[in-house]
Amino acid sequence: MIYYMSQKVLLSSKEINIILHRLACQLLENHLDFSNTVLIGIQPRGIFLAERLTKILKEEYGVKHIDLGFLDITFYRDDFRRGDKTLEANKTKIDFLVEDKNVVFVDDVLYTGRSIRAALTAIQSFGRPAEIELLTLIDRRFSRHLPIQPNYRGRQVDAINDEKVKVMWKENDGEDVIYLINT
Amino acid sequence: MSELSVKHLLGIKYLNKKDIQLIFETADHFKEVINRSIKKVPSLRDITIANIFFENSTRTKLSFELAEKRLSADVINFSAGQSSVKKGETLIDTVNNILSMKVDMVVMRHPNPGAGIFLSKHVKAAIVNAGDGAHEHPTQALLDSYSIRERLGDVGGKNVVIVGDILHSRVALSNIFALKLQGANVKVCGPKTLLPKYIESLGVGVETDLRKALNWCDVANMLRIQNERLDISYFPTTREYTQQFGVNKAMLDGLDKEIVIMHPGPINRGVEITSDVADSKQSIILNQVENGVAIRMAVIYLLASKIK
Numbered sequence: 001m002i003y004y005m006s007q008k009v010l011l012s013s014k015e016i017n018i019i020l021h022r023l024a025c026q027l028l029e030n031h032l033d034f035s036n037t038v039l040i041g042i043q044p045r046g047i048f049l050a051e052r053l054t055k056i057l058k059e060e061y062g063v064k065h066i067d068l069g070f071l072d073i074t075f076y077r078d079d080f081r082r083g084d085k086t087l088e089a090n091k092t093k094i095d096f097l098v099e100d101k102n103v104v105f106v107d108d109v110l111y112t113g114r115s116i117r118a119a120l121t122a123i124q125s126f127g128r129p130a131e132i133e134l135l136t137l138i139d140r141r142f143s144r145h146l147p148i149q150p151n152y153r154g155r156q157v158d159a160i161n162d163e164k165v166k167v168m169w170k171e172n173d174g175e176d177v178i179y180l181i182n183t
Numbered sequence: 184m185s186e187l188s189v190k191h192l193l194g195i196k197y198l199n200k201k202d203i204q205l206i207f208e209t210a211d212h213f214k215e216v217i218n219r220s221i222k223k224v225p226s227l228r229d230i231t232i233a234n235i236f237f238e239n240s241t242r243t244k245l246s247f248e249l250a251e252k253r254l255s256a257d258v259i260n261f262s263a264g265q266s267s268v269k270k271g272e273t274l275i276d277t278v279n280n281i282l283s284m285k286v287d288m289v290v291m292r293h294p295n296p297g298a299g300i301f302l303s304k305h306v307k308a309a310i311v312n313a314g315d316g317a318h319e320h321p322t323q324a325l326l327d328s329y330s331i332r333e334r335l336g337d338v339g340g341k342n343v344v345i346v347g348d349i350l351h352s353r354v355a356l357s358n359i360f361a362l363k364l365q366g367a368n369v370k371v372c373g374p375k376t377l378l379p380k381y382i383e384s385l386g387v388g389v390e391t392d393l394r395k396a397l398n399w400c401d402v403a404n405m406l407r408i409q410n411e412r413l414d415i416s417y418f419p420t421t422r423e424y425t426q427q428f429g430v431n432k433a434m435l436d437g438l439d440k441e442i443v444i445m446h447p448g449p450i451n452r453g454v455e456i457t458s459d460v461a462d463s464k465q466s467i468i469l470n471q472v473e474n475g476v477a478i479r480m481a482v483i484y485l486l487a488s489k490i491k
Contacts, residue, residue, distance in 0.1 A: 072212065074212075074226075075212075075216065080226050080227070080487075081488055081490060086185070086187070088185065088209075089209060089212040090212075091215075092215055092216075126221075
């Protein structure tokens with residue numbers, strides 16, 4: 001972390017926990033028992049959020065069963081060959097049909113909207129969903145390249161372009177915390 | 184973030200262990216893709232690939248073409264039989280003519296060893312060697328190792344015997360390089376006339392008794408007797424070859440462990456292996472074909488991402 005010029009805590013573990021519960025309740029309000037709804041975590045960082053929400057919905061709100069899948073969008077991205085690096089793929093794991101289901105995409109940060117654009121194309125390989133919604137923990141306002149907006153948002157942030165939002169999860173990074181990093 | 188250490192896939196000899204690992208991990212993702220109901224991804228929609236085959240091929244050509252199409256690349260095919268090559272055009276001229284139509288990658292099979300290497304030095308395009316004479320056939324070796332990894336969990340530490348015509352086989356050479364790189368133990372087995380004289384210098388064992396070889400190995404890769412390459416008689420008759428180096432079901436059942444049977448195809452049924460071996464549970468011949476598409480998608484994807 002030493003090479004970062006500055007970083008400040010955007011959301012603490014306690015605040016994240018409150019927001020996750022609110023998002024879970026909002027999902028519950030619209031999808032009730034999740035019998036016709038599937039959650040799709042967008043690889044690589046959206047899967048932690050999707051897993052956490054599933055856990056809260058099951059353990060604290062008594063939802064019996066939720067279909068949870070992970071979608072990798074690497075092969076659908078629009079910046080292939082445009083950067084210096086090879087785009088490395090992650091695992092896609094969707095072992096149910098999305099045909100006629102209500103799909104909720106779950107990702108940690110919504111920035112340009114390009115990942116979600118790719119996800120909208122990628123999900124078509126698994127069927128024709130009845131509808132698709134988007135849940136995002138951090139919505140970086142004013143930085144969108146495409147007309148894509150979330151249906152459920154944790155916190156809206158006005159970050160300028162050379163700032164970076166980093167979401168850390170206990171299960172992966174040791175603690176729940178969100179930083180705003182000035183590079 | 185990892186990427187391939189090479190710009191072309193000319194042979195396994197030019198790869199390192201990390202490259203093979205990256206190709207396998209990428210192929211895992213593509214294998215999941217080609218088992219979906221919609222088997223296509225849009226990654227390579229701005230890439231054009233020319234498949235140039237100066238030698239006959241069914242399976243490799245189909246496999247490459249399918250891999251390219253599953254990645255949404257534009258594909259043009261060229262077979263030497265119907266071309267200006269017969270009118271005396273040189274290889275570089277042929278390829279440069281194709282490249283001036285804005286082609287980014289060339290997949291080439293050629294009867295001369297080193298043709299791909301030669302081409303990579305003279306033209307601006309990523310080259311994938313789809314077999315150059317008796318030299319290398321890298322994608323075949325990659326899909327063979329990938330199939331072993333899929334069946335046995337790992338390639339490292341496994342005993343693999345390659346049986347048949349080692350002398351004329353590009354599959355054998357590429358397989359030896361790939362298997363050794365991943366830490367497998369390799370032996371070759373065949374008539375002495377078809378074993379290259381200094382093959383031990385590659386770090387492989389030599390066995391002329393098939394039974395001993397089968398008892399030693401976890402995997403037997405049975406090569407085809409390539410009659411088209413046998414310019415002189417290397418063994419008295421096909422029947423005698425089969426008696427000494429053909430695998431049948433009774434032989435497999437007589438072993439104290441269940442070994443894996445591979446074959447790069449096309450099979451001469453009843454020569455290298457009998458039908459009941461080729462169609463047995465121990466055979467992963469059709470898995471090799473399926474994996475071939477995923478491996479070629481991975482190779483093309485990784486090389487294409489280095490085209491600037």
